[in-house]
Amino acid sequence: MGLPFTKMQGLGNDFVVLDGITRPLDVDASLVRALADRRHGVGCDQVLLVEPSTRPGADYRYRIWNADGGEVEHCGNGVRCAARLLHHKGLIDGAVVCFETAGGLARVELLAPPRVAVDMGPAVLEPARIPFDAPARAPLYPLEVAGSDYAIGAASMGNPHAVLPVTDLDNAPVARLGPAIEAHPRFPARCNAGFMQIIDRGHIRLRVYERGVGETPACGTGACAAVVVGVVNDWLDHRVRVDLPGGELVIDWEGEGQSVMMTGPAERVFEGSYLTDKA
Numbered sequence: 001m002g003l004p005f006t007k008m009q010g011l012g013n014d015f016v017v018l019d020g021i022t023r024p025l026d027v028d029a030s031l032v033r034a035l036a037d038r039r040h041g042v043g044c045d046q047v048l049l050v051e052p053s054t055r056p057g058a059d060y061r062y063r064i065w066n067a068d069g070g071e072v073e074h075c076g077n078g079v080r081c082a083a084r085l086l087h088h089k090g091l092i093d094g095a096v097v098c099f100e101t102a103g104g105l106a107r108v109e110l111l112a113p114p115r116v117a118v119d120m121g122p123a124v125l126e127p128a129r130i131p132f133d134a135p136a137r138a139p140l141y142p143l144e145v146a147g148s149d150y151a152i153g154a155a156s157m158g159n160p161h162a163v164l165p166v167t168d169l170d171n172a173p174v175a176r177l178g179p180a181i182e183a184h185p186r187f188p189a190r191c192n193a194g195f196m197q198i199i200d201r202g203h204i205r206l207r208v209y210e211r212g213v214g215e216t217p218a219c220g221t222g223a224c225a226a227v228v229v230g231v232v233n234d235w236l237d238h239r240v241r242v243d244l245p246g247g248e249l250v251i252d253w254e255g256e257g258q259s260v261m262m263t264g265p266a267e268r269v270f271e272g273s274y275l276t277d278k279a
């Protein structure tokens with residue numbers, strides 16, 4: 001039996017997208033790990049499942065699993081891809097679709113291909129809700145990682161992020177510090193670790209060591225979290241170009257209580273059928 005899927009990507013952050021609308025699908029961690037495997041499976045950073053919505057105000061429900069099999073709350077590049085796919089399949093009227101995710105609602109607008117704009121909802125900065133262990137909210141927090149002291153920002157975009165400002169992104173210790181920040185005991189749900197170099201008030205460069213995956217070419221929620229931390233610290237203006245290894249996102253955030261807006265590309269790559277019976 002084959003499991004139909006669509007391979008998609010946004011800035012090189014790649015996805016196996018499953019259609020749970022036309023028939024219900026049972027997705028578990030072992031299926032996700034098998035699909036995500038780049039040698040024995042299809043290969044991807046995340047598996048996405050689009051299903052009928054369970055909430056008023058949302059058109060569809062959208063679920064996300066990291067390559068390690070863990071289900072997570074949100075994915076910025078993935079939500080653009082899910083919307084692009086639904087549009088391609090003729091499953092949305094017009095250019096707007098609202099998704100229910102475990103991290104909140106996301107309203108997506110399809111622009112001229114390949115661009116897609118997303119209202120990612122408000123950022124969460126209260127430590128307990130990130131979740132991050134800190135006595136009180138602060139623009140930056142001291143964090144000991146691998147025996148050295150750093151100052152990080154922390155925010156949730158539905159999913160948890162640490163943001164470490166660096167001066168030289170090309171030589172930033174992403175591979176060494178990324179896993180230690182991801183699994184730091186002060187982030188009880190683990191986190192995505194962003195390394196941000198500020199070019200000027202409207203432009204940053206960013207690399208992200210993603211929870212459950214490792215470094216990826218781009219992380220949409222990571223870009224949102226980095227801009228939020230930059231604005232809260234008054235390092236950045238309200239519209240910021242974010243250069244990631246896989247390409248560029250534009251993030252707009254007017255500040256506390258306002259939605260974070262993300263604009264970037266989303267593309268279909270190929271359709272396939274994953275053989276669950278390999279013989």
Ligand SMILES: N[C@@H](CCC[C@H](N)C(=O)O)C(=O)O
Nearest residue numbers: 075076077159211219220221
């Ligand atoms: N690639 C994503 C984020 C996917 C989930 C993340 N790894 C997590 O565990 O929270 C994005 O584009 O936002």
